[in-house]
Amino acid sequence: MNIKQISVFIENKEGRLKKALETLGNAGINIRALSIADTTKFGIIRLIVSDNEKAKQQLQKDNFIVKETDVIVVEIPDKPNGLSIILDLLDKGEINLEYLYAFTSNKTEQAIVVIKLEDVEKGIKYLEEGNATLLSQEDIDNL
Amino acid sequence: METMNIDDKKEHQLKLLQETVKKAYENVPFYKKKFDEIGVKPEDIKELKDIEKLPFTTKTDLRESYPFGMFAVNEEEIVEIHTTSGTTGKPTVSGYTERDIEIWGEVIARAITMADGTKKDIIQNCYGYGLFTGGLGIHHGGYKLGATVIPISAGNTNRQIEILKDFQSTILTCTPSYAMYLAEVLEKEGIEKEDINLKSGIFGAEMWTEEMREELERKLGIIALNIYGLTEVIGPGVATECKIKKGLHISDDHFYPEIINSKTKKTLDEGQKGELVLTTITREGMPVIRFRTKDITSITWEKCECGRTTPRMSRVTGRTDDMLKIRGVIVFPSQIERALLKIDGLSPNYQIIVTRPGNLDEIEVKVEATESLFSDEMKEMEEIEKNIALQIHKEIGIRVDVSLVESESLPRSEGKAVRVVDHRKFD
Numbered sequence: 238m239n240i241k242q243i244s245v246f247i248e249n250k251e252g253r254l255k256k257a258l259e260t261l262g263n264a265g266i267n268i269r270a271l272s273i274a275d276t277t278k279f280g281i282i283r284l285i286v287s288d289n290e291k292a293k294q295q296l297q298k299d300n301f302i303v304k305e306t307d308v309i310v311v312e313i314p315d316k317p318n319g320l321s322i323i324l325d326l327l328d329k330g331e332i333n334l335e336y337l338y339a340f341t342s343n344k345t346e347q348a349i350v351v352i353k354l355e356d357v358e359k360g361i362k363y364l365e366e367g368n369a370t371l372l373s374q375e376d377i378d379n380l
Numbered sequence: 381m382e383t384m385n386i387d388d389k390k391e392h393q394l395k396l397l398q399e400t401v402k403k404a405y406e407n408v409p410f411y412k413k414k415f416d417e418i419g420v421k422p423e424d425i426k427e428l429k430d431i432e433k434l435p436f437t438t439k440t441d442l443r444e445s446y447p448f449g450m451f452a453v454n455e456e457e458i459v460e461i462h463t464t465s466g467t468t469g470k471p472t473v474s475g476y477t478e479r480d481i482e483i484w485g486e487v488i489a490r491a492i493t494m495a496d497g498t499k500k501d502i503i504q505n506c507y508g509y510g511l512f513t514g515g516l517g518i519h520h521g522g523y524k525l526g527a528t529v530i531p532i533s534a535g536n537t538n539r540q541i542e543i544l545k546d547f548q549s550t551i552l553t554c555t556p557s558y559a560m561y562l563a564e565v566l567e568k569e570g571i572e573k574e575d576i577n578l579k580s581g582i583f584g585a586e587m588w589t590e591e592m593r594e595e596l597e598r599k600l601g602i603i604a605l606n607i608y609g610l611t612e613v614i615g616p617g618v619a620t621e622c623k624i625k626k627g628l629h630i631s632d633d634h635f636y637p638e639i640i641n642s643k644t645k646k647t648l649d650e651g652q653k654g655e656l657v658l659t660t661i662t663r664e665g666m667p668v669i670r671f672r673t674k675d676i677t678s679i680t681w682e683k684c685e686c687g688r689t690t691p692r693m694s695r696v697t698g699r700t701d702d703m704l705k706i707r708g709v710i711v712f713p714s715q716i717e718r719a720l721l722k723i724d725g726l727s728p729n730y731q732i733i734v735t736r737p738g739n740l741d742e743i744e745v746k747v748e749a750t751e752s753l754f755s756d757e758m759k760e761m762e763e764i765e766k767n768i769a770l771q772i773h774k775e776i777g778i779r780v781d782v783s784l785v786e787s788e789s790l791p792r793s794e795g796k797a798v799r800v801v802d803h804r805k806f807d
């Protein structure tokens with residue numbers, strides 16, 4: 238199943254990342270996962286949070302540019318080369334991977350990855366056929 | 381007047397200039413003071429070229445004379461007053477005698493005639509009526525010609541369209557951007573150009589482009605002509621375009637034009653681009669001597685294919701106060717804006733930052749990102765920056781460094797955007 242990720246555009250200058258995180262913190266929003274892609278000039282913060290609607294609203298109120306994107310959140314199998322198993326499944330389906338980032342949770346031992354695919358539906362199909370553990374929004378909320 | 385032999389005209393202009401200078405010196409303390417400061421007397425004007433000895437008048441001068449300090453006649457002789465909007469400070473006031481209004485009507489009547497207008501025409505005048513010179517200026521011109529003027533003023537598009545259809549107006553007068561808006565609404569409502577009866581439009585009061593002209597002509601089925609003027613000098617009608625569309629004929633029997641280099645203030649030759657300077661040579665209420673318009677144009681005295689001998693100025697492409705010289709190339713913020721408008725989903729909120737790290741000028745253009753173009757993928761964002769840089773390069777011929785910045789992050793002073801930051805040191 239697909240999960241909504243929130244992306245925020247920030248200029249690569251002091252205090253902007255902090256400001257965005259403060260906006261979320263002040264609104265009582267929990268950040269489950271976070272990654273930053275940046276150039277020398279700007280950055281994109283990608284976030285999995287507890288309440289997308291509220292997060293979006295609060296960020297927009299503070300003049301941030303926000304976008305929601307469909308991603309997949311997968312638990313990495315507790316085996317050697319766990320991540321490769323996942324990537325092999327996607328390769329088999331010839332599904333292009335745009336980016337991924339990993340995070341861990343206190344509740345499970347496993348690492349969890351957020352994956353952005355060119356074709357989300359197809360990716361879900363191949364991962365499910367390969368018995369990968371896809372997390373739902375509810376699973377994420379309970380992490 | 382419009383087809384007068386050039387030598388006869390020069391003689392005529394000299395006489396009028398001498399009278400104007402004398403009147404201004406004797407009746408307006410501002411001019412007396414300014415002339416005395418540099419030791420020039422009205423008698424020093426012996427030929428037209430001597431105008432270069434006279435001091436310039438700037439918008440600041442007019443502002444400091446607010447409200448009636450520049451009037452050269454008793455207030456009882458003033459029959460009408462207009463002002464600028466005063467968006468960047470105190471407004472400037474323009475006072476007209478009965479004869480001034482007649483002259484104003486005359487020069488605008490020329491514009492209407494150039495647009496094929498006669499007393500049989502119905503002019504839908506959607507320039508704003510009021511202190512703004514657009515509405516009443518066109519009104520006086522239509523009146524002078526004997527045409528029917530519909531003083532509908534600006535706004536209320538539904539009513540405009542109803543009148544266009546019901547009265548079968550033949551000439552449209554408004555700003556080019558409003559004409560464009562009207563055309564779009566007509567299109568949206570399924571009203572064909574055959575349902576209305578427009579044959580021409582006289583558009584001015586803001587800068588516009590040849591591309592806009594083509595679009596207006598196609599959409600409305602009209603000839604779209606440019607009109608130029610400014611409140612400080614008289615209002616619209618200083619220069620008006622004929623159907624040849626190769627520049628705007630300056631009514632130089634009333635307004636004497638010069639082109640100067642805005643930095644050195646030296647008068648430039650025919651065809652050279654520079655700042656337009658205007659001197660009124662017939663105005664009674666408020667003569668203006670060597671007014672610096674800040675508008676960039678060039679002038680040709682070559683006889684026009686339409687037969688008129690009046691000088692023609694090229695379409696105004698920029699203002700001296702926002703002109704930049706980058707690596708020797710002249711760049712106007714309006715060009716950057718035009719490039720940005722070509723990209724879907726982009727807001728034209730930008731800032732140009734000029735630096736000279738070594739010996740070469742560098743331009744950075746900061747553009748505010750928008751929700752509609754923001755992507756969570758880096759390569760797409762970099763693609764957008766590249767595309768913006770490409771469009772700007774096409775427009776100005778110089779490579780620029782584009783940076784996307786957060787929305788509403790660019791400085792605005794009193795609601796007006798600060799478009800240019802020049803960090804170069806020229807001393």
Ligand SMILES: [Zn+2]
Nearest residue numbers: 622624684686
């Ligand atoms: Zn002509």
